[in-house]
Structures are given as C-alpha cells and as structure tokens.
Amino acid sequence: MxxxxxxxxxxxxxxxxxxxxxxxPPGTTEEIDSKNLPAIVVGFATENIEHEMHGGTGRQLDxxxxxxxxxxxxVYAALDQAAEEIEHALQDATLENTCDLFLLNQTQFxxxxxxxxxxxxxxxxxxxxxEPSAL
Numbered sequence: 001m002x003x004x005x006x007x008x009x010x011x012x013x014x015x016x017x018x019x020x021x022x023x024x025p026p027g028t029t030e031e032i033d034s035k036n037l038p039a040i041v042v043g044f045a046t047e048n049i050e051h052e053m054h055g056g057t058g059r060q061l062d063x064x065x066x067x068x069x070x071x072x073x074x075v076y077a078a079l080d081q082a083a084e085e086i087e088h089a090l091q092d093a094t095l096e097n098t099c100d101l102f103l104l105n106q107t108q109f110x111x112x113x114x115x116x117x118x119x120x121x122x123x124x125x126x127x128x129x130x131e132p133s134a135l
C-alpha cells in the first residue's frame with residue numbers, strides 16, 4: 001500500500017465517525033443516488049514532488065473531501081454545517097502520524113441551480129517524504 005492510500009484511508013477512518021453521511025466506496029466512480037444524501041467522497045487531487053539529493057522525495061498531496069447535500073431549506077447553511085463537521089473531524093495536524101503535516105488548504109462551494117443540491121469541497125494538503133527504496 002502506498003503512502004497516498006494510507007493517508008486517504010486515515011482520512012476516511014476519521015470521517016466515518018460522522019453520523020448521517022453515506023460514504024461511497026473509495027476509488028469508485030459510482031454515481032451518488034440522491035436517496036443516499038448527504039454523502040462524503042474522498043479522492044486525490046494533485047501531488048507535487050520535490051526530488052531530494054540522496055534519492056528520496058518530499059511530497060505534497062492534495063486530497064479533496066466533497067460533501068454533497070440535498071435540502072429543501074438553505075443549501076448554504078447545510079454546506080456550511082457539513083464543512084464544519086469535516087473540519088472538526090480532521091483537526092489532527094499529522095493525521096495520526098500518517099504524514100508530516102495535514103492542513104486545510106481551500107474550501108469551495110457549489111450549488112445546483114436546477115435542484116436543491118449543493119457541494120462543498122475541502123482541499124487538504126498532506127506533506128510527507130519517501131525514502132529512495134519506497135518509490
């Protein structure tokens with residue numbers, strides 16, 4: 001298992017303590033059924049790599065945590081609540097020592113104008129290093 005998968009799984013383990021959310025299987029492209037909302041999906045965004053002099057690498061992995069909600073009320077309020085719950089669950093700055101540093105980098109909000117749906121994407125950055133033999 002790569003460090004990327006280890007970090008993703010640690011994020012999922014933390015988030016699965018939240019009640020009321022569905023969690024589609026990681027790494028799938030299954031469509032989220034509106035009957036299973038709210039839902040949280042975790043995936044990779046980008047990874048920046050710095051090669052070190054002795055063969056290892058310093059890495060910055062961006063993970064996207066997307067919460068999709070459906071409500072007949074204030075969609076922004078529901079998205080804000082989801083973002084707050086996710087942030088609270090992911091406060092550990094080393095994600096239980098799976099990385100050197102794990103911090104929220106950006107939050108994005110989107111609404112579906114045709115349906116009472118919204119999505120909040122929290123982009124977290126995990127910094128970690130690899131040894132030459134781990135590549």
